[in-house]
Amino acid sequence: MLKKRIIPCLDIKNGRVVKGINFEGIKDAGDPIELAQRYVKEGADELVFLDITATLEKRKILCELVSEIASEINIPFTVGGGINSLEDAKMIINSGADKISINSSAIQNPKLIAEIVNEFGSQCVVLAIDTKFVDNQWIVFRNGGNVNTQLNALEWAEKGVELGAGEILLTSMNNDGTQSGFALEITQQVSEKVSVPVIASGGAGKKQDFAEVFEKSKATGALAASVFHFGQIPIPELKEFLNKQNIPVRI
Amino acid sequence: MIAILKYNAGNVKSVENAVRKLGYEVIITDDDKLLKSADKVIFPGVGEAASAMKYLKERGIDEVIKSLQNPVLGICLGMQLLCEHSEEGDTKGLGIFKTKVKKFPTENLVPHMGWNNFSFLNGELFQNVNLEDDCYFVHSYYAEICENSTAFTDYILTFSAALQKDNFYATQFHPEKSADNGLQILKNFLQL
Numbered sequence: 001m002l003k004k005r006i007i008p009c010l011d012i013k014n015g016r017v018v019k020g021i022n023f024e025g026i027k028d029a030g031d032p033i034e035l036a037q038r039y040v041k042e043g044a045d046e047l048v049f050l051d052i053t054a055t056l057e058k059r060k061i062l063c064e065l066v067s068e069i070a071s072e073i074n075i076p077f078t079v080g081g082g083i084n085s086l087e088d089a090k091m092i093i094n095s096g097a098d099k100i101s102i103n104s105s106a107i108q109n110p111k112l113i114a115e116i117v118n119e120f121g122s123q124c125v126v127l128a129i130d131t132k133f134v135d136n137q138w139i140v141f142r143n144g145g146n147v148n149t150q151l152n153a154l155e156w157a158e159k160g161v162e163l164g165a166g167e168i169l170l171t172s173m174n175n176d177g178t179q180s181g182f183a184l185e186i187t188q189q190v191s192e193k194v195s196v197p198v199i200a201s202g203g204a205g206k207k208q209d210f211a212e213v214f215e216k217s218k219a220t221g222a223l224a225a226s227v228f229h230f231g232q233i234p235i236p237e238l239k240e241f242l243n244k245q246n247i248p249v250r251i
Numbered sequence: 252m253i254a255i256l257k258y259n260a261g262n263v264k265s266v267e268n269a270v271r272k273l274g275y276e277v278i279i280t281d282d283d284k285l286l287k288s289a290d291k292v293i294f295p296g297v298g299e300a301a302s303a304m305k306y307l308k309e310r311g312i313d314e315v316i317k318s319l320q321n322p323v324l325g326i327c328l329g330m331q332l333l334c335e336h337s338e339e340g341d342t343k344g345l346g347i348f349k350t351k352v353k354k355f356p357t358e359n360l361v362p363h364m365g366w367n368n369f370s371f372l373n374g375e376l377f378q379n380v381n382l383e384d385d386c387y388f389v390h391s392y393y394a395e396i397c398e399n400s401t402a403f404t405d406y407i408l409t410f411s412a413a414l415q416k417d418n419f420y421a422t423q424f425h426p427e428k429s430a431d432n433g434l435q436i437l438k439n440f441l442q443l
Contacts, residue, residue: 001367005365068267071299074269074429076387096264120298124297197362
């Protein structure tokens with residue numbers, strides 16, 4: 001049986017893992033390689049690395065980090081942050097990433113999704129959507145949650161999949177960093193609507209939150225950061241817990 | 252020396268890293284002499300079937316692969332190209348394995364992405380691997396069960412997770428991305 005995926009997310013700034021609350025207030029959470037190795041040992045199913053300060057000059061450094069990660073870990077990993085062109089995507093994938101995640105650049109230039117898909121296939125392209133509940137609607141934000149795009153999250157997810165995105169990484173900005181649970185409603189809606197895997201993100205605080213999002217939506221993966229980085233929820237314990245609730249996970 | 256076939260497929264780096272980690276020397280090449288003289292050949296694959304096959308044909312690598320006598324391991328798209336035919340781009344395969352590659356019914360969640368286990372396991376690749384051990388899959392097309400199938404996996408339907416015929420071995424999943432289980436399978440292949 002296909003297992004639900006538990007995915008730690010490592011936000012990278014200047015080569016260190018950092019974590020903010022509601023997209024702000026950043027604190028240090030360690031060395032990316034060490035943390036990644038720890039997660040592989042603990043049974044993480046995939047890893048996501050988001051470079052939150054990706055600039056052109058830093059791109060080279062990121063590629064070096066990606067190739068170091070690729071040589072140290074043997075589970076799939078996604079890299080995102082500042083991927084604005086097919087060339088950027090090529091650099092990251094050729095450095096050893098399995099998938100790239102695109103967000104703002106895809107909103108500004110939806111054709112980019114198709115371009116990367118044509119080169120590397122759908123399975124390489126994760127469309128990351130940051131969404132916030134505003135005026136009774138789930139709206140897509142870009143640039144690290146700073147710009148309201150007026151796009152409807154559900155419609156944007158469908159459009160992205162139409163253009164070839166092989167996976168949706170759906171982050172609720174309302175929930176992110178609050179540890180109050182995943183945004184069930186929008187996760188449910190998006191995962192019912194699109195035909196590709198959806199990863200729920202933002203708000204994990206306790207083990208039950210993971211169980212709930214898997215029970216109440218069709219998400220096949222759940223992503224979290226601080227609860228893993230700071231040891232609040234050890235992955236083996238989380239998987240044991242989910243297993244007991246009859247949610248299929250890799251033990 | 253382990254040769255990894257060089258062609259227009261994505262991410263061969265992970266395969267290279269995994270083989271090196273197991274203590275073997277690796278060369279990434281499309282040179283027919285090197286491919287023929289290597290101890291083992293790995294035919295990796297992330298990409299699209301028709302363009303990959305076109306690339307191989309243009310360089311005559313298709314015939315080289317068919318003629319190999321040393322152990323060959325096809326991975327994912329590499330495996331699918333070793334079959335008779337793929338629905339992806341209506342591509343004629345190399346015809347080693349007596350099976351066809353079809354698209355998963357699209358009304359379901361496709362690609363099949365993530366960790367999955369086996370419903371049947373057989374053969375040298377799977378020593379010290381159990382039915383409940385998970386490996387990492389990511390694919391939208393699957394090879395039908397046939398006489399060469401050495402592992403089955405269930406997703407929407409039951410398909411070939413691994414194939415073997417003579418010196419040709421293949422896995423639909425990615426051993427290089429399947430943590431310790433994958434390393435064991437790669438090790439089994441490298442020790443053949």
